[in-house]
Amino acid sequence: xxxxxxxxxxxxxxxxxxxxxxxLVEGLRREGAGWAEDEVHALGLLAGSEQAQQWGRLAERxxxxxxxxxxxxxxxDEVEYLPEYHRLMEVAVQHGLHGAPWADRxxxxxxxxxxxxxxxxxxxxxHLCPVSMTYAVVPALRTTPDLARxxxxxxxxxxxxxxxxxxxxxxxxxxxxxxxxxxxxxDVRANATTALARADGGYLLTGHKWFTSAPMSDLFLxxxxxxEGVSCFLVPRVLxxxxxxxxxxxxxxxxxxxxxxxxxxxxxxxxxxxxxxxxGRGVRTIIEMVNMTRLDCALMAAGGMRxxxxxxxxxxxxxxxxxxxxxDQPAMVNVLADLAVDAxxxxxxxxxxxxxxxxxxxxxxxxxxxxxxxxxxxxxxxxKRWATHxxxxxxxxxxxxxxxDFPMARLYREAPLVxxxxxxxxxxxxxxxxxxxxxxEAVEAFFAELDLAVGKDTRFDDxxxxxxxxxxxxxxxxxxxxxxxxxxxxxxxxxxxLRWGDPAxxxxxxxxxxxxxxxxxxxxxxxxxxxxxxxxxxxxxG
Numbered sequence: 001x002x003x004x005x006x007x008x009x010x011x012x013x014x015x016x017x018x019x020x021x022x023x024l025v026e027g028l029r030r031e032g033a034g035w036a037e038d039e040v041h042a043l044g045l046l047a048g049s050e051q052a053q054q055w056g057r058l059a060e061r062x063x064x065x066x067x068x069x070x071x072x073x074x075x076x077d078e079v080e081y082l083p084e085y086h087r088l089m090e091v092a093v094q095h096g097l098h099g100a101p102w103a104d105r106x107x108x109x110x111x112x113x114x115x116x117x118x119x120x121x122x123x124x125x126x127h128l129c130p131v132s133m134t135y136a137v138v139p140a141l142r143t144t145p146d147l148a149r150x151x152x153x154x155x156x157x158x159x160x161x162x163x164x165x166x167x168x169x170x171x172x173x174x175x176x177x178x179x180x181x182x183x184x185x186x187d188v189r190a191n192a193t194t195a196l197a198r199a200d201g202g203y204l205l206t207g208h209k210w211f212t213s214a215p216m217s218d219l220f221l222x223x224x225x226x227x228e229g230v231s232c233f234l235v236p237r238v239l240x241x242x243x244x245x246x247x248x249x250x251x252x253x254x255x256x257x258x259x260x261x262x263x264x265x266x267x268x269x270x271x272x273x274x275x276x277x278x279x280g281r282g283v284r285t286i287i288e289m290v291n292m293t294r295l296d297c298a299l300m301a302a303g304g305m306r307x308x309x310x311x312x313x314x315x316x317x318x319x320x321x322x323x324x325x326x327x328d329q330p331a332m333v334n335v336l337a338d339l340a341v342d343a344x345x346x347x348x349x350x351x352x353x354x355x356x357x358x359x360x361x362x363x364x365x366x367x368x369x370x371x372x373x374x375x376x377x378x379x380x381x382x383x384k385r386w387a388t389h390x391x392x393x394x395x396x397x398x399x400x401x402x403x404x405d406f407p408m409a410r411l412y413r414e415a416p417l418v419x420x421x422x423x424x425x426x427x428x429x430x431x432x433x434x435x436x437x438x439x440x441e442a443v444e445a446f447f448a449e450l451d452l453a454v455g456k457d458t459r460f461d462d463x464x465x466x467x468x469x470x471x472x473x474x475x476x477x478x479x480x481x482x483x484x485x486x487x488x489x490x491x492x493x494x495x496x497x498l499r500w501g502d503p504a505x506x507x508x509x510x511x512x513x514x515x516x517x518x519x520x521x522x523x524x525x526x527x528x529x530x531x532x533x534x535x536x537x538x539x540x541x542g
Contacts, residue, residue: 008319008320010314010315010318010319010397010400011318012050013310013311013314014048014049014050014053015048015049015050016045016048017041017044017045017048018044018047018048018119018122018306018307018310019040019041019043019044019115019118019119020041020044020540021306021344021347021537021538021540022502022537022540023344023347023348023501023502023537024040024115024118024347024351025037026500027111027115027347027348027351027352028040028111028112028115028351030351030355030500031108031111031351031352031354031355031358032107032108032111032355032358033108033109033111033112033115034108035106035108035112036108036111036112036115036116039095039112039116040112040115040116040119043091043095043116043119043120044119046091046120046123047119047120047121047122047123048122052088052091052123053123054084055084055085055087055088055123055124056084056088056123056124056260058082058084059081059082059084059085059088059124059126059127059260060124060126060259060260060410061259062082063252063259063260063262064079064080064081064085064252064260064261064262065079065080066078066079066080066249066251066252066262066264067079067080068248068249075248076244077215077244077247077248077249078164078216078249079215079216079249079252079262079264081162081216081262085127085260086160086162088123088124088127088260089127089130089131089160089162089174090160091120092120092127092128092131092160093131093158093159093160093172093174094158094160095116095120095158096112096113096116096158097113097116097117097120097128097131097135098131098134098135098155098156098174099134099135099137099138099152099155099156099175100113100156100157100158101113101135101156101358101361102135102138102152102155102156102361103152103153103156107358107362108355108358109358110354110355110357110358110361111351111354111355111358113135113354114295114299114350114351114353114354115351115354117131117132117296117299117300117303118299118302118303118306118347118350119303121299121300121303121304121307122303122307124260125258125300125303125304125414126258126259126260126261126414127260127261128296128300129213129214129258129261130174130175130176130213130214130217130261131174132292132293132296133174133175133176133177133213133214133217133289133293134155134173134174134175134217135292135296136175136177136288136289136290136291136292136293136296137155137175137177137219137221137289138152138155138156139288139289139291139292140221140232140276140277140285140286140288140289141155141234141276142288143276143277143278143285143288144275144276144277147234147274147276150168151167151168151173151219151234154167154168154170154171154172154173155172155173155175157171157172157173158172159171159172160172160174162174162216164216164218164237164238164244165238165242166236166238166239166240166241166242167218167219167236167237167238168240170218173217173218173219174214174216174217174218174219175217175218175219175220175221176212176213176214176215176217176219176220176221177212177213177220177221177222177286177289177293178209178211178212178213178220178221178222178235178266179209179211179221179222179223179286180209180210180211181193181207181208181209181210182208182210185210186423186424186427188223188230188283188286189230189283191207191223191224191225191230192207192225193205193206193207193208193209193222193223193224193225193268194206194207194224194225194226195224195225195226195231195233195273197226201275202272202273202274203224203226203233203272203273203274203275204270204271204272204273205222205224205233205235205268205270205271205272205273206268206269206270206271207224207267207268208250208265208266208267208268209222209265209266209267209268210265211253211263211264211265212263212264212265212266213261213262213263214261214262214263215247215249215262215263215264215266216237216262217237218236218237218238219234219235219236219237220234220235220236220237221233221234221235221276221286221289222235222268222273223282223283223286224268224273224282226279226280227279228278228279228280229279229280229281229282230280230282230283231275231277231278231279231280231281231282231285232275232276232277232281232282232283232285232286233273233274233275233276233282234273234274234276235247235268235271235272235273235274236272236274239272245271245272246267246268246269246270246271246272247266247268247271248266248267248268248269249264249265249266250264250265250266250267251264251265252264253265255417256413256416256417257410257413257414257415257416257417258414258417290422290423291371291375292357293421293422294375294376294379294422294423294428295350295353295354295357295375295379297379297383297418297419297421297422298346298349298350298353298375298378298379298382298383298418299350299354300418301346301382301383301385301386301415301418302343302346302347302349302350302382304386304389304390304411304414304415304418305339305342305343305346305347305382305385305386305389305390306343306346306347307407307411308339308343308389308390308392308393308394308408308411309336309339309340309343309389309393309538310538311393311396311397311407311408311411312335312336312339312392312393312396312397313327313336313535313538313539315396315397315400316332316336316396317539326396327535331523332396333531333535334523334524334525334531335392335396335522335523336396336535336538337508337525337529337531337534337535337538338508338512338522338523338524338525339389339392339393339522340505340534340535340537340538341505341508341509341512341513341525341534342385342389343389343538344497344501344502344505344534344537344538345493345494345496345497345501345505345509345513346382346385346493348493348496348497348500348501349378349382349492349493349496350378350382352374352496353371353374353375353378355367356368356370356371356374356375357371366445367445369439369441369442369444369445370442370445370446370448370449372435372439372442372445373432373435373436373439373442373443373445373446373488374446374449374492376428376431376432376435376485377428377432377446377485377488377489377492378489378492379422379423379428380425380428380429380432380482380485380486380489381485381486381489381490382489383418383419383425383428384419384425386415386418386419387412387415387416387419388522389415389522390408390411390412390414390415391412392521392522392523393408393411394408394409394411394412425482426481426482428485429481429482429484429485430478430481432481432484432485432488433477433478433481433484436471443471446488446492447468449492449495450464450491450492450495451464452495452499453494453495453496453498453499456498456499457498457506457510459510459511459514459515460491460494460495460498460510460514463487463490463491463494463514463515464491466487467484467487467488467491470483470484470487471484490513490514491514493509493513494506494509494510494513494514497509497510498510502533502534502537504529504530504533504534504537505533505534505537507529507530508525508529508530508531508534511525511526511529512524512525512526
């Protein structure tokens with residue numbers, strides 16, 4: 001006889017369209033990609049299916065395995081993935097989450113791609129690393145037209161082929177990045193890898209890379225030192241004659257999260273590389289790739305907030321305590337509404353940034369300038385905020401949230417990564433200050449965006465005036481960098497919500513985040529807010 005009957009447990013959250021949130025649909029239409037709604041919802045349904053969730057669980061539970069040699073002793077330097085990982089990659093490429101928007105002439109193509117990233121990341125965020133880098137490598141390659149002509153069509157092709165073959169013989173390509181070294185980390189100007197010119201115009205690279213993402217990719221952007229200084233190179237895994245380029249995988253990183261994605265250390269020894277951009281201008285060249293991957297870091301944070309909120313809402317609706325559903329308990333209402341405010345603000349701002357990227361790619365100089373600062377401040381704040389958001393969402397599930405059988409532990413381990421990727425918090429904050437000093441037009445474009453909300457709420461106006469004073473005070477700016485950038489990020493989100501958001505969400509955001517009627521943790525919203533309306537919007541995708 002069973003010792004107990006299982007009751008009051010929450011059913012699995014599967015077979016739902018993860019793209020049903022009103023802020024997603026509204027942003028998609030507002031930023032010019034309403035034409036993509038059907039495909040976005042189709043991908044959202046697949047991402048929320050039991051099958052796709054199982055692909056993601058298996059790919060994360062069984063990380064990639066490194067094989068340095070074959071059974072005969074030949075050096076092969078290959079990473080083996082589960083079939084489920086390749087299925088995730090195949091879907092991502094078929095739906096154009098990689099380089100496809102660069103070949104799509106329709107306005108809003110980059111916005112559609114951003115929405116699909118928000119959707120498909122629910123299945124598994126790890127495999128989106130090589131997907132993101134394939135998207136981001138295209139602007140860097142465009143600094144060298146010959147390379148762009150050869151490789152860009154294949155980076156945009158909706159065909160996934162994981163086999164190692166000469167790149168130009170494949171139907172589609174995946175790109176990676178190999179930038180940092182152990183002695184420098186974010187200080188890439190301290191890189192020691194060298195590049196010697198060959199008579200045929202190529203280079204031979206020698207050195208060690210501390211973090212190389214997605215080592216089974218076809219191409220990698222990397223940095224190495226030439227006589228002119230740090231330069232950028234394109235390194236193929238397989239050479240045109242079919243031989244393997246020297247790309248020795250030393251070990252895979254045993255990461256806390258993001259385990260479905262392989263990250264490794266690589267040794268170059270006379271490794272063939274092709275110069276990208278001008279010699280000695282490698283940091284400026286590769287930063288084009290970094291800027292695009294920063295957008296994806298922000299997208300992953302926004303998507304992670306939405307996923308955590310959805311699981312918390314789902315649990316609260318189905319779990320009863322003290323005689324009623326959790327979602328009817330006032331303290332839980334405050335927590336969930338507070339989480340929902342951040343998730344909706346994050347969704348709104350990342351779609352606005354995707355719109356800026358889209359218009360900048362089509363020649364809009366104003367949007368390009370706005371993107372320069374807005375992307376840095378948003379990457380900083382959302383990626384910092386997600387870790388705290390994930391912890392509170394996990395707590396809504398109680399002890400179950402801390403158990404690996406449930407999805408929240410995985411989400412919690414994933415959250416800190418995007419704050420480290422493509423520039424940690426200090427790097428992102430200081431990069432904003434650098435733009436303020438060197439690119440005044442970018443700062444002007446950012447504040448012009450904020451000014452569009454002036455007059456809609458006096459609390460916003462007061463916070464904006466205070467920010468201007470902080471920026472004008474040039475003393476100890478690096479020391480105050482995080483405080484200034486946080487205020488910039490919050491004001492950007494607040495301005496967008498005041499202009500386009502639901503009034504209940506905008507009011508809660510301004511009252512708590514800008515007017516500071518807020519405690520030190522989630523669940524400390526002030527009284528008098530329309531929490532019912534906030535949760536009604538959040539419940540659509542739950």
